[in-house]
Amino acid sequence: MDIVVTVLSSLAEQLQKPTLAFLIAGMVLAAMGSKFEVPEPVYKFIVILLLLKVGMGAGIAVRDANFLELFVPALGAAFVGITIVLLGSRTLARRKGISEVDALATVGLFGAVSASTLAAGMAILDDAGMFYEGFIGALYPFMDIAALVTAIVMARMSAARRAAGSVTVNAGGTMTAGGGSGMGGPGKGVIEEGLLKNILVDTLRSPAISALLAGLALGLLSDPKSVYGSFYEPLFRGLLSILMLIMGMEAWARVSEMRKVAHAYILYGVTAPLIHGMIGFGAGLIAHELTGFSAGGVVLLAVMAASSSDISGPPTMRGALPDANPSAYVGTSTGIGTPVAILSIPLFIALAETFIG
Template identity: 55%
Template sequence: MDFLSFFLMDFVKQLQSPTLGFLIGGMIIAALGSQLQIPESICKIIVFMLLTKIGLTGGIGIRKSNLTEMVLPAAFAVMIGILVVFIARYTLAKLPKVKTVDAIATGGLFGAVSGSTMAAALTLLEEQGIKYEAWAGALYPFMDIPALVTAIVVANIYLNKKKLRAAAYSTMQESFDKQKDPAGNRVKIWPIIQESLQGPALSAMLLGVALGLFTKPESVYQSFYDPLFRGLLSILMLVMGMEAWSRIGELRKVAQWYVVYSVVAPLLHGFIAFGLGMIAHYTTGFSLGGVVILSVIASSSSDISGPPTLRAGIPSANPSAYIGASTAIGTPVAIGLAIPLFIGLAQTLGGG
């Protein structure tokens, strides 16, 4: 009983944090019809600064740590990114009125990572005094890129198989074995990876990692990026709350099963990551804070680089399905429920 009461008390405490408060506040004022608008250009600057700061933290941490400590968590991040796509392929895609290609794209977006959700988790960990590896934020691309690449490849294979069956080509099996796309060309992996790396989210974060790793940016980090981090994050949470509410209408255009998936999937993915993270914790000393970060990025869904990558890679998928599911429900669940849930669980397991 003490275990459960401690967990529930800590969970409620997390929900009262400023970071989550701004997200909920944004949803409330949007629901009340507020005309408040924050220019997109300002949001882009905020996202750039937040992800650059996370990248700098990771780069500085990697420079000062033993790289072998990162191998197992990074491998788990890759596994989770790929696994999430296949979970959607064989669960969401099997539900009534859900198109398989839309389900695969949704899995890709939920397997990819939200930089803003990760930033919120880092802030809450610091507020709670929970230690984590400085390089933990650098796990981002290890999950993000494999998820997007897997989704696009799996979708192209599915579409190719479907088209060849419909056309009843005599060489159907041979073409499918070669994994050609509907246009008759091989599915090329590198352009997908390149597009992901060139996206604004990963570009900003990888730039920060490189600067933190190969230069000594501690002075500008401590005087500029670190002090502004929480204030900028609160503004972004407010914007994301308003955006989430505005996207709810898009889910009316697709099967309501997306609502169920958007609530269950972030928690399922997070628990899978938490379990793998605990394996790393007991075998390599990966911190409980690091386990939380791995769980949170698994719970998150990409809100910046993922959508345009999927639009280009799977043009036949319905954006209202995967973007609506992610922004309207998936992100609020990840930030408002998954983050406090996994922080509370880590604190409980760690004895407070």
Template identity: 55%
Template sequence: MDFLSGFFTGFLGQLQSPTLGFLIGGMIVAACNSQLQIPDAVYKFIVFMLLIKVGLSGGIAIRNANLAEMLLPAAFAVAVGLIIVFIGRYTLAKLPNVKVVDAIATAGLFGAVSGSTLAAALTLLEEQGIEYEAWAAALYPFMDIPALVGAIVLASIYTRKQRESFKEEFPSKQPVAAGDYAGEDNYPTTRQEYLNMQHGGASKKVEIWPIVKESLQGSALSALLLGLALGLLTRPESVYESFFNPLFRGLLSILMLVMGMEATARLGELRKVAQWYAVYAFIAPLLHGFIAFGFGMIAHALTGFSLGGVVILSVIAASSSDISGPPTLRAGIPSANPSAYIGASTAVGTPVAIAIGIPLYIGLAQAFMGG
């Protein structure tokens, strides 16, 4: 009973935080059809500032840390990213009216990491006085890249098999080249034909390095890795303490407002696809976070990984990429419907991860501390 009481007390306390308040406020403002707008350039600048601050703090910590301490949490981050993709492949993809490539792309986006969700979690941990390894933020790419690569590879394997089936079933049909439009007269009548039309007739080898390179070159990971490099190789403590750190919470509040407005706006996109995406987008972030929490507790028991670090691992697992993931998946899985995976992520997944997931995992950590 003490454990449950401590958990629910901590959970309810997180819901009253200003960070989550701005998110909910943004959702309400958008639902009321307000004309309030935050320029896209301002949004991108805020994301850059937040991620470079997280990177700087992580780089400074890594410079003074024992790298051996990072090995197990980093390995678990890789494992969780891949597990999330396989969960989506063999759950969401099996549901009615859900195309397999759409399900794999959705799983890849949910396996990848949201820098803004990570920033929100770090702020709440600091507000609650929960200690964590500063290098824990550096677990971001260890989960993000394997999830995106894994999703694109799985989609490529699936579509290749479908093309082979198509050739056997419809040997006389000529595939439409990728990028061409199929009119009503030659609209595909089978899933195999549809996939063949999307990808063309030739089978191509999956190239892993371009996927990794594109992920690393994405704006979110670039900012985070730049901050890590500067924190590790230079001495940025003075500018960090005088400029980046004081602005962090204020900028995060504006970002949460924007994300709340975006979540409400994306609900229309989500209605265009099967209702199963909404179910998946609500359940998956919490399930993914619990899986990561379990791995984190193993690291906690074996290496002394802090409970705050366990929360961070859980949060990045619960998050879904809002910056680097969508363009990577558009390029890597062109036949997938962006309304499905982006709508599911921004309309449901991200609000669930921030408003429910972060307080949930912090509440669990506080309950374990009390125990």
């Protein structure tokens, strides 16, 4: 009974936080038929500012870390982010009635990182007196960007394959419409190879990912701390709240799409943080064996894997996958995944004490 009360209280707390509260406010406005509207150019400007800020913060953290100590855990973090997306593409995205683009946007957020959940994990370890490396925050972008880019590329690949599904490669090398060439048909590998390259390049050039990578490069290669602290940091939460309001209105407009498959998202939101956390814990154990990565570091890598993005992920998905339903990916990640991830932190601490000591 106590665990039920804890889960409900954690969920109620999340509902009061700006990310989810403004999303719900937008849904209420849309349900009331409000004419509230944010002009598209203003929306795009907000997204660019948000992603530049996230990228710069990550770049500054990476630059200030010891590269040799950071390398193995960072490689593990990127691997975990990609693995989570690939796993989700074989589970949630395969459920009957679920849109593949909605599923991949959702698993992309679950593969990315929640800064608030990571901060909660650090605070719990501080209270417990458990040591962890100072560069832990620098692992954030490796898992975050790896997961988001993987999910976006997979979603675009899927959409492109569906659009080109009627293209047939003839024996003479010409293409005609009206039926695929079948498994292993002539030219299939060439088409897939060119398709992947074009979509990957297009993804990296997209406004959302470009802004994120530009911010990362600025944080790594320059010294933007003064403008970061005086301009981007103070504006961040306010701009994020406006973005959530916009996404809430969009979510309500498409809520009917969710009614038949909501149970699948609830099941994923409850179970995924635990499974993903165990994947992150395993990667942390490998880093511990190879480099002496601390028990606290292993716990926080598991916490990052268990968390789901509430900052960088939603605007990135909104910009890169506009057809994805925000009520699916934001509602599942922030509304369900975040409370479960926070509640799982003591489990990862107990596991670290058992396996590492």
